[in-house]
Amino acid sequence: MSSAPRKPRTTLTRERVLDEAWELIRAEGTDGLSMRALSQRLGVVPMALYRHVHDKDDLLDGLLDRLTARVPIPGPRVAPRTAVERVARGIRDEVVDNPALVPALVLRPSLGPSAYRMGERVLGAFVQLGLTVDDATRAWNAVSIYALGFGVFAAPRRVDGGFPGSLGAFAERVTPEADTLAAASEVDRTEWVSDAQFDLGLRALLDGLLTAR
């Protein structure tokens, strides 16, 4: 009998690499995802990954498409404005709970097949709402930027305080008559991520986009 220990071949696929990368970056954060760490998790030498992924950027693109694919796309029966709102909220939700992907997201525009499917649905909705195709495109730009921006800047990140002393004290030091800010500064942190906050802006944006021209 042959005594050579058999490694089960083709144990690696692009799918498996992406699966493991997804879990790794979720568990360990942006910096936790390295080719070396990932390969180790897969019980393989680092360079093995490069048979299934062009380079690290390619891997990140794959992860971003997965993120996009997680946003539920409303069926055709859903009313157009509702559909837009759901997609916008879906984008925000996914970004917010995958903060480790934010740096990658910011370096790459939409791309990915999933992003296109999403765009298709939303553009259709805007057209149903009476916009021309061009205006629909502009509206989708504005809405997606808002949703992405909200996700990006609302996602939990380094919250090291930043300033010596309290916020109010700081504001007063900068501009002695800064009572407005000092008073307001109590609000923002807790409410920053809230649904109400998001919806307020989104509704305002859509109202503006859809009325008169």
Added chain:
Amino acid sequence: MSSAPRKPRTTLTRERVLDEAWELIRAEGTDGLSMRALSQRLGVVPMALYRHVHDKDDLLDGLLDRLTARVPIPGPRVAPRTAVERVARGIRDEVVDNPALVPALVLRPSLGPSAYRMGERVLGAFVQLGLTVDDATRAWNAVSIYALGFGVFAAPRRVDGGFPGSLGAFAERVTPEADTLAAASEVDRTEWVSDAQFDLGLRALLDGLLTAR
């Protein structure tokens, strides 16, 4: 006579480090700013920088505050709504033409003294427009996110095309009946960064924020 070559002492200051870092990152992009490259530009050994900067993150924070400080803050004579619009546009402009700072911007919330001065002015404007302090805070959140988001996602980045074949062809492959997207896809790239695009969304957002509650 002493023959030892004299180095002029205290040639380095935090200011000079930040100045040079600013120019370096503008010239060479995000990845071009390394402690080693920066030190070389300053004619100094890498570790010398650490006397004036805690670590690289501290350096980036300094650069971000400089970026924020570049946004012009309208004087008290400027009408409140105009003031808000100018600040929003100023934020977008600075982000757009300092794309190399986007990754850093995204990892760190506002912070910095300049950001506070800016907030102070805008919150005041919203209050003048009849909002309560809390509502003003929420409004400022929405507006700043929109402006930052627009800057971030409109800033020129990797535009490697991404897909094999034309955009229209791709869209058709994904969903055969994708004429809407295929038609629309001609528009976005060129108009993505336009002022009109930005103003459209901003005006919509402000209208929504300021009317009825």
Added chain:
DNA sequence: AGGTGTTGTGTACGGCGTACACATTCGCGT
């Protein structure tokens, strides 16, 4: 003149992405 604190130096470590040559193994046509 000497002591003290500040500022720049030198060396070194551990991590990263990945180029390149090599070994193994699978699948196919004969």
Added chain:
DNA sequence: ACGCGAATGTGTACGCCGTACACAACACCT
């Protein structure tokens, strides 16, 4: 059944990165 080419995993190595730590040069004050 077999052999050969393509596909897949391995090993080694290079050049970057941020920065910890011990040391040297110098400025300034007494």
